[in-house]
Amino acid sequence: MSEPLPPLYLAPMAEFTSPPMRVLCEQYGAQRTYTEMVNAEGICRNSAKTLFLLETFPEERHVWAHLYGHDPARLAEAAQIVAAMGRFEGIDLNAGCPVPRITSQGAGSALLKDLPRLEAIVSAVVNAVKLPVSVKTRLGPNPQVPVWREVLQRMEAAGATSVTLHARYTSQGHAGTVHLDTLKAAVEATSLPIFGNGSVVDRATAEAMAATGVKAILIARAALETPAVFQFERGNAHALTEDHLALELRYREKAQAFSRLSPEEATVLTFRRHIFRYFKGLPGANSLRGNLMNLHTLDDIRHAIAAIPGA
Numbered sequence: 001m002s003e004p005l006p007p008l009y010l011a012p013m014a015e016f017t018s019p020p021m022r023v024l025c026e027q028y029g030a031q032r033t034y035t036e037m038v039n040a041e042g043i044c045r046n047s048a049k050t051l052f053l054l055e056t057f058p059e060e061r062h063v064w065a066h067l068y069g070h071d072p073a074r075l076a077e078a079a080q081i082v083a084a085m086g087r088f089e090g091i092d093l094n095a096g097c098p099v100p101r102i103t104s105q106g107a108g109s110a111l112l113k114d115l116p117r118l119e120a121i122v123s124a125v126v127n128a129v130k131l132p133v134s135v136k137t138r139l140g141p142n143p144q145v146p147v148w149r150e151v152l153q154r155m156e157a158a159g160a161t162s163v164t165l166h167a168r169y170t171s172q173g174h175a176g177t178v179h180l181d182t183l184k185a186a187v188e189a190t191s192l193p194i195f196g197n198g199s200v201v202d203r204a205t206a207e208a209m210a211a212t213g214v215k216a217i218l219i220a221r222a223a224l225e226t227p228a229v230f231q232f233e234r235g236n237a238h239a240l241t242e243d244h245l246a247l248e249l250r251y252r253e254k255a256q257a258f259s260r261l262s263p264e265e266a267t268v269l270t271f272r273r274h275i276f277r278y279f280k281g282l283p284g285a286n287s288l289r290g291n292l293m294n295l296h297t298l299d300d301i302r303h304a305i306a307a308i309p310g311a
């Protein structure tokens, strides 16, 4: 008998979890999605590029805005602007991103080294909006500083409605052991719902994470290989690609005010950057990958993938 699984969500991924990706993942069973990481400062400054990251498609049902920043007051202001858009189910705050461009601003995983500030941020956002406010973070900066227990106490005190734990330390980046034992201890240490994340790629890894007692599981990288991972299936690469290209064109048409690229050019770049991964492992996929730079139009793409046998 397989374990009953908690809901599966699409994890936030900068430059990837835009409306096309989110719509596809919802179609394949993701019960919640998150926007790309959006800079609270850019929202407050009314930057068109930043606000574009908060675009949604009308068919999206369960999307949360995923914000980052360092200043509680600015995050609260940004959260109010986002809440007023009326299209997000909740607001998720980033306290786990290890990228230096983000941590050098005191944001992302830098907040794990300044827990009073993290608490002040969450508290300010909770007080500023009626939407539920969650936090996505890690176990601590490194295994010698496992601050997760204090984080959970502070998040509960600040009024967060749930915490997602990527069950790794910042020092691990996106690789190495996923600490399921610590995740289980975290679930048991708090009354807050804990969501788990880290290297879930199939039913077996989802069941292993579910056994910790988490209330939901977030999947990131495996969804880039196929949104059908939410059904633990491979999906049909040709159909996925057609659907994704059509959604991407629609999305890029909205970017015309500030983009130097035509919708078709931008869509082709997205294919080259990640949609091509849907063919990974199929016969002909390696030559597709080697040929990406020669694909300039949607017709080029259709022609190239027609040469790959159906999945």
Ligand SMILES: Cc1cc2nc3c(=O)[nH]c(=O)nc-3n(C[C@H](O)[C@H](O)[C@H](O)COP(=O)(O)O)c2cc1C
Pocket: 011, 012, 013, 014, 015, 016, 036, 037, 066, 094, 095, 096, 097, 136, 166, 174, 197, 198, 199, 200, 218, 219, 220, 221, 222
């Ligand atoms: C390309 C990429 C972009 C990411 N961007 C974000 C982000 O903006 N915010 C965030 O909290 N995590 C981000 N992550 C981390 C993922 O949400 C997730 O925590 C991590 O990849 C582990 O999950 P996985 O093993 O299912 O990929 C990103 C990961 C990748 C690979």
